[in-house]
Amino acid sequence: KQEVTQIPAALSVPEGENLVLNCSFTDSAIYNLQWFRQDPGKGLTSLLLIQSSQREQTSGRLNASLDKSSGRSTLYIAASQPGDSATYLCAVKTGTASKLTFGTGTRLQVTL
């Protein structure tokens, strides 16, 4: 059974800092991995999708890497801004079910 863990559970940083969020998964036989952002009480916004054959993906100030063999992914946020404050979730797609298995998230607060 796939299990996804995210560390840290919460993070508070001052504006302008670069930061790294971690995601680990137990079954390396994944199809892809997605990073999402969720604002309180809202739906999920897809940030990046990394296919199992890829090592990293970039979008603006975001960079996500994938090391499938070790079961790890990191989300790097450059020059953080207060608007980046949200919960960040990683999710992996494994097996034939096409479902996503989610981590418990990292709650990020960027302070002025």
Add this chain to the structure above:
Amino acid sequence: EAGVTQSPTHLIKTRGQQATLRCSPISGHTSVYWYQQALGLGLQFLLWYDEGEERNRGNFPPRFSGRQFPNYSSELNVNALELEDSALYLCASSLGGRLYEQYFGPGTRLTVT
């Protein structure tokens, strides 16, 4: 291009009643997924529909059911509501196939009193 839409935004029901939640996927997407996000339990997979068929369900009792219509929109029905069914229900859609990105709607907040 319109994103995934869900209705209603909020739904309040009493224990034992039935709830119906609706989802319209992004145009051209044939797969619809339902997830439950209950407080303290994280996001759990509920159901997957593709081309009108139920393809997979998560570890939920049979009183959680749904269907997908010919226009690929979907409905989630929850019968005999229990207090612990209170949650944010999220719908996602994607193109068919396992490699495609899932796009989420804003969710329906179900409260059972």
